[in-house]
Amino acid sequence: MSPHGNPEVPASSATEINREAPKASPVVEPADIKSSPVVGPGETRVSTSSNTPGNAWGLWEVFVRSSRGLSHVHAGSLHAPDAAMALRNARDLYTRRNEGVSIWVVPADAIAASDPDSKGSFFESPQGKDYRHATYYTKSEGVKHL
Amino acid sequence: MAAQNLQSVPAELSRGESQEQSQEAAQREADGQANFDRVMAEDSRIEPRDWMPDAYRKTLLRQISQHAHSEIIGMQPEANWISRAPSLKRKAILMAKVQDEAGHGLYLYSAAETLGQNRDKMTADLIAGKARYSSIFNYPALTWADMGAIGWLVDGAAICNQVPLCRASYGPYGRAMVRICKEESFHQRQGFEILLELSHGTPEQKQMAQDAVNRWYAPALMMFGPPDDDSPNSRQSMAWNIKRFSNDELRSRFVGMMVEQVRVLGLTLPDSEIRFNEETRKWEHGPLDWNEFKEVLAGRGPCNAQRLERRREAHDDGAWVREAAAAYAAKRQAKQSMTTKEYAA
Numbered sequence: 001m002s003p004h005g006n007p008e009v010p011a012s013s014a015t016e017i018n019r020e021a022p023k024a025s026p027v028v029e030p031a032d033i034k035s036s037p038v039v040g041p042g043e044t045r046v047s048t049s050s051n052t053p054g055n056a057w058g059l060w061e062v063f064v065r066s067s068r069g070l071s072h073v074h075a076g077s078l079h080a081p082d083a084a085m086a087l088r089n090a091r092d093l094y095t096r097r098n099e100g101v102s103i104w105v106v107p108a109d110a111i112a113a114s115d116p117d118s119k120g121s122f123f124e125s126p127q128g129k130d131y132r133h134a135t136y137y138t139k140s141e142g143v144k145h146l
Numbered sequence: 147m148a149a150q151n152l153q154s155v156p157a158e159l160s161r162g163e164s165q166e167q168s169q170e171a172a173q174r175e176a177d178g179q180a181n182f183d184r185v186m187a188e189d190s191r192i193e194p195r196d197w198m199p200d201a202y203r204k205t206l207l208r209q210i211s212q213h214a215h216s217e218i219i220g221m222q223p224e225a226n227w228i229s230r231a232p233s234l235k236r237k238a239i240l241m242a243k244v245q246d247e248a249g250h251g252l253y254l255y256s257a258a259e260t261l262g263q264n265r266d267k268m269t270a271d272l273i274a275g276k277a278r279y280s281s282i283f284n285y286p287a288l289t290w291a292d293m294g295a296i297g298w299l300v301d302g303a304a305i306c307n308q309v310p311l312c313r314a315s316y317g318p319y320g321r322a323m324v325r326i327c328k329e330e331s332f333h334q335r336q337g338f339e340i341l342l343e344l345s346h347g348t349p350e351q352k353q354m355a356q357d358a359v360n361r362w363y364a365p366a367l368m369m370f371g372p373p374d375d376d377s378p379n380s381r382q383s384m385a386w387n388i389k390r391f392s393n394d395e396l397r398s399r400f401v402g403m404m405v406e407q408v409r410v411l412g413l414t415l416p417d418s419e420i421r422f423n424e425e426t427r428k429w430e431h432g433p434l435d436w437n438e439f440k441e442v443l444a445g446r447g448p449c450n451a452q453r454l455e456r457r458r459e460a461h462d463d464g465a466w467v468r469e470a471a472a473a474y475a476a477k478r479q480a481k482q483s484m485t486t487k488e489y490a491a
Contacts, residue, residue, distance in 0.1 A: 008226050008286040008449075056266055056468060059259070076322070077256045079265060081468075082475035093249055096242075097329075116195045117174065 058107060060086040064094055065102040072104050080105075189387060191317040194260040202386055205379065206316050207261050209388070214254035215272050215279035219453050221247045223287035223296065232290060239336050240293065246329050253322040260318045273458050281439060282365050284447030291344050291351075291358035297337015299359070299366035299404070305330050306400045307370060315387035338407070345412045352412075359408070360416040367431065368439045370397040376436070395428075402429040 057079040063072035075094045080086035086105040094100065114122055130136045140146045178197025185192055192198055221244050228244065231237040255265055271277040282300055287293065308330065311323040344355035371377055371393040383389040391399075401420060408415050419432035441447065 008223060009288055076253060081471045082478060085471055093252055
């Protein structure tokens with residue numbers, strides 16, 4: 001027994017691996033990952049509303065403004081029962097080191113996202129429209145202040 | 147007009163349609179695979195809603211959830227010392243570190259969720275003893291010097307492992323790792339400082355520091371996983387750009403760093419076979435007891451049962467908090483919808 005009643009000290013020899021430890025220890029199996037994923041609207045694929053069976057609290061996406069003058073940027077997600085708790089959890093989880101001056105929390109299932117499979121057609125329009133960029137115009141090269 | 151036609155679709159036609167649908171699905175899968183292969187070849191990133199092979203998803207889920215569980219269980223050996231820390235400063239530092247570990251667990255659980263895994267299911271698996279976590283946390287933290295050795299060696303090994311994971315091909319995992327690595331370096335430095343103070347203290351304190359290093363050295367080296375010729379999943383993980391360096395490569399790098407740092411501490415590593423191989427340009431170390439590694443991983447380490455029991459207790463003890471928060475949220479929502487009705491009326 002250690003002087004502080006340290007529960008880390010096992011009852012048997014402290015410094016050795018206890019190979020005789022009870023075999024009632026947990027059965028280790030690879031995590032069951034067969035459950036089919038549900039495609040959600042945002043980044044997270046799990047259906048996210050708070051009443052989803054198996055998930056006690058709803059999922060919130062967290063956006064943090066790192067300093068005045070900058071946009072809020074997606075920092076990650078967390079679970080919370082309501083917006084007030086989501087904000088408090090977001091503060092504890094994503095701004096432990098002054099990473100933010102403002103936080104937004106958004107229910108994950110309130111986010112509508114573009115379909116990654118259709119990116120070809122969805123983002124087609126700017127293709128071949130180089131003339132929208134200043135670099136397209138080369139004749140003015142060497143001309144000052146242009 | 148098309149809609150009208152659809153209402154009376156003959157049986158043959160609807161069969162034809164489903165065939166068309168399965169063809170479409172096959173086409174989607176082929177396109178998805180092509181996109182996935184291109185992303186791998188370009189060393190770009192896969193994002194949650196992209197198509198990905200099932201095996202890739204499973205591998206990531208296994209790795210990320212095990213990693214998350216390790217952070218959560220990893221709070222225990224240190225939390226035990228919060229009330230036993232030798233000063234208020236050390237207590238505050240330890241609390242901040244344990245809070246970080248909780249945060250790291252949550253970042254990783256979030257990343258795992260983007261792959262379709264349910265958060266509460268992951269917690270349930272851990273508590274039921276069905277999920278794995280790093281074997282290192284099944285060793286006891288016997289003395290205050292262990293807080294130093296854990297920070298220096300265990301967090302040091304973790305950083306060595308995790309820095310390359312910042313470039314993992316799965317976007318959410320890489321982003322979580324960037325955040326974690328930023329916070330982890332404070333963990334290693336505070337551990338080093340604890341050992342440095344002890345090794346420059348009384349002979350008893352120095353002995354305590356040496357004893358802790360002696361006990362944590364081999365388990366920390368084993369954190370990198372089995373040797374390359376006994377690590378069947380490594381090759382595939384490297385082909386998928388999840389893993390960037392092999393277990394032995396990372397272990398060798400880590401040994402090289404520790405050899406330098408232990409001199410500053412004025413302590414020694416409990417390994418007489420450490421040497422720099424001039425031919426391979428790699429650091430080599432003495433043999434490790436891989437049988438012990440497998441035993442601990444299989445649940446027969448010194449603290450496995452204790453760690454899971456504590457995790458279960460903590461989950462049960464927190465039940466009333468979760469229930470109260472949910473009840474409060476429901477009450478607030480009911481009140482709000484009543485007010486909205488009043489406004490409407």
